[in-house]
Amino acid sequence: MAIVSARGGRPWTFYVLAAIFVGYVAFLYGPMLCIYVLSFQGPQGGLTFPMRGAGLHWFNQLLSQGDTGDLIGAISRSLPLAVLVMAITVIVSFAAGMAFRARFPGSNWLFYLVVASLVAPGYVLGIGIGLMFQLLGWNTDWYTSALGAQLSWTLPFGLLIMFAVFGRYDRAYEEAARDLGAFPVQTLRLVVVPMLLPGVIAVALFGFTLSYDEFARTLQTVGSSNTVPIEIWSMTQNVTTPSIYALGTLTTALSFVVIGVSLGTIALIQRRRVGMKSL
Amino acid sequence: MDTAAEITPSPARTVTGHAGAIELAGVAKRFPNGALAVNGINLRIAGGSYCCLLGPSGCGKTTTLRMIAGHEEPTAGEILIDGSNVVGLSPRARGTAMMFQSYALFPHLSVRDNVAFSLRVRGTPRAERYREADQVIEQVQLTEFAARLPGQLSGGQQQRVALARALITRPRVLLLDEPLSALDEFLRLQMRAELREMQRRLGITFVHVTHTQLEAVAVADQVVVMAHGEVRQSSSARGIYAEPRSAYVAQFMGGQNVLRGTVESVAAGIATLRGPGGEGYAVRLGADKALAGQTVEFAVRRDRLSLASSSTVNSITGRVRAIEYQGTFVKMTLTRSGAPDFVAYVDEGAYFRAPVAVGTMASFGWELDEAHLLVSE
Incomplete structure (x- = not known):
């Protein structure tokens, strides 16, 4: 049975699928667009349409730390935390990915343990870590308990990505380097890391975003000073002005900046590789 | 033939090109999973010669090569290069260089940086290593591609880069793991001639692993046939082809x-045999001994047969099952009841003067000296 109509135009299935797609996109981005637009409400505006004037009033409100909470402070914790998580995730999952290429005693069980921490409900895990810190008489803080809680989430992710990266990597490159007289550190620096750099960047991106966005594991482990998602969540509990929309717009913009920078970096690396031919 | 017994302690290449003699003594390799890849090999490879390790996949030839290279350590035995045991030494200290099957060219480095890699890890300044690399690149005729990445080269060019990268280390022994398998047929013939020429020019030892018989006999001074982790025969190319030791x-x-x-x-040193189908054969025994009643195997070259009119001594009669035209000769396959197929390479001209149809009976005979007694294993 021909799907293409006799007139040679698009088949009817095209229009059905297109309608589903448009509906899905509208459902996905419609509410977000509303929030972005409403965040530019005038000073007299409320949480709903219509717009009463327009301006950056609610952004000012948000950042002036008045009744809305300490967003700048939250960002000043979330960013270094995300960078820290990213760095540890990259280093540990890269090393683990290299180690897991060979079977070593207990490698299967270690892998199951890693995956188990991915499967365990994050909220429960966070409570557990919080309780343990309390039991030991330690203070929970973003750079101790929250860091550990987030790593329990990002490390398995990073490792799984590194498995995929190393799955396509041939050990012969390392042997060739060794054959040519390179020491292990030189092999790592001159061959393995440069060859796997795109995968490493992917792991870094994941580590950063998973940390920056983490809520469930962080809620009970962050201590007295919030990270951004927790701060936003607590704002939604008590802020009833369009400031909350301004926050949504701001965080989205930041996400786009991060994505843009990462894609730009990957594109730059690829261009540099291809560009060598024209030298 | 020079052997490892002639001890050359200096790792440096000699002008006469006899460094790089290899001796394997009782070399065995059992992998951690229990598989015995190499089962006690004794082998001598003369310095400055071209040696092919030949065998089907899984015969241990690549493992043997990797043990000489220092990428696997033997579980037993010694590997001597120019008389000194190199087991446990790094590839660099052994004076070996290896060309990998997939070439393993670093994809993120230009041809020049690939070739200069061994100098770079030794700390040679950039200008000096590039100058030296460019000389070697010129030797393999890749000067115009020096700034390219390996991914932008053809298979044959990539192979030359791999060759240059290995040779810049000035090895005594170059180890080649199926160097031609990634190339198409035309390039394969061209590159194998280039490898042979390169070996002659450098005067170092080449050890080349292949599973292609014709490739081995075309390039090698010494062909080593391996099976199941053992050496079945080590001889000159002609010796292997014309005088196989065993049926295998x-x-x-x-x-x-x-x-x-x-x-x-x-x-008078000639054994009279009776085949399973009652055929009569005569085989010269040479140094071998045979007793009456013993079953022996012998080989007859496919290209040393002539069409016989009737069944005489040293002839085979069978039904023609297939005829394949091969250009310079015609391959005829005869089936015989209760015996393996018999193949004859008939001169192209002779065949077409008197063609034989598939399904008819044909007889082939051979001279006494074309039959060659085999050792049973």
């Missing part, structure tokens, strides 16, 4: 029919 080697090399018969009598 004869069948693996091709070009031979393996026949068997029971010894009826021995006279």
Whole structure:
């Protein structure tokens, strides 16, 4: 049975699928667009349409730390935390990915343990870590308990990505380097890391975003000073002005900046590789 | 033939090109999973010669090569290069260089940086290593591609880069793991000639692993046929092809029919045999001994047969099953009841003067000296 109509135009299935797609996109981005637009409400505006004037009033409100909470402070914790998580995730999952290429005693069980921490409900895990810190008489803080809680989430992710990266990597490159007289550190620096750099960047991106966005594991482990998602969540509990929309717009913009920078970096690396031919 | 017994302690290449003699003594390799890849090999490779390790996949030839290279350590035995045991030494300290099957060119480095890699890890300044690399690149005729990445080169060019990268280390021994398998047929023939030429020019030892019989006999001074982790025969290319030691080697090399018969009598160094179908054969024994009643195997070259009109001594009769035109000769396959197929390479001109149809009966005979006794294993 021909799907293409006799007139040679698009088949009817095209229009059905297109309608589903448009509906899905509208459902996905419609509410977000509303929030972005409403965040530019005038000073007299409320949480709903219509717009009463327009301006950056609610952004000012948000950042002036008045009744809305300490967003700048939250960002000043979330960013270094995300960078820290990213760095540890990259280093540990890269090393683990290299180690897991060979079977070593207990490698299967270690892998199951890693995956188990991915499967365990994050909220429960966070409570557990919080309780343990309390039991030991330690203070929970973003750079101790929250860091550990987030790593329990990002490390398995990073490792799984590194498995995929190393799955396509041939050990012969390392042997060739060794054959040519390179020491292990030189092999790592001159061959393995440069060859796997795109995968490493992917792991870094994941580590950063998973940390920056983490809520469930962080809620009970962050201590007295919030990270951004927790701060936003607590704002939604008590802020009833369009400031909350301004926050949504701001965080989205930041996400786009991060994505843009990462894609730009990957594109730059690829261009540099291809560009060598024209030298 | 120079052997490892002639001890050359200096790792430096000699002008006469006899460094790089290799001796394997009782070398065995058992992998951690229990598989015995190499089962006690004894082998001598003369310095400055071209040696091919030949065998089907899984015969241990690549493992043997990797043990010489220092990428696997033997579980038993010694590997001597120019008389000194190199087991446990790094590839660099051994004075070996390896060309990998997939070439393993670093994809993120230009041709020049690939070739200069061994100098770079030794700390040679950039200008100096590039100058040296460019010289070697010129030797393999890749000067115009020096700034390219390996991914932008053809298979043959990539192979030359791999060769240059290995040779810049000035090895005594170059180890090549199926160097031609990634190339198409035309390039394969061209590159194998280039490898042979390069070996002659450098005067160092080449050890080349392949599973292609014709490739081995075309390039090698010494061909080593391996099976199941053991050396079945080590000889000159012609020796392997024309005088296979055993039925295994004869069948693996091709070009031979393996026949068997029971010894009826021995006279004047010639054994009279009776085949399973009642055929009469005569085989010269040479240094070998055979007793009446013993079953022996012998080989007859496919290209040393002539159409016989009737069944005489040293002839085979069978029904023609297939005829393949091969350009310079015609391959005829005869089936015989209760015996393996018999293959004859008939001169192209002779065949077409008197063609034979598929399904008819044909007889082939051979001279006494074309039959060659095999050792049973």
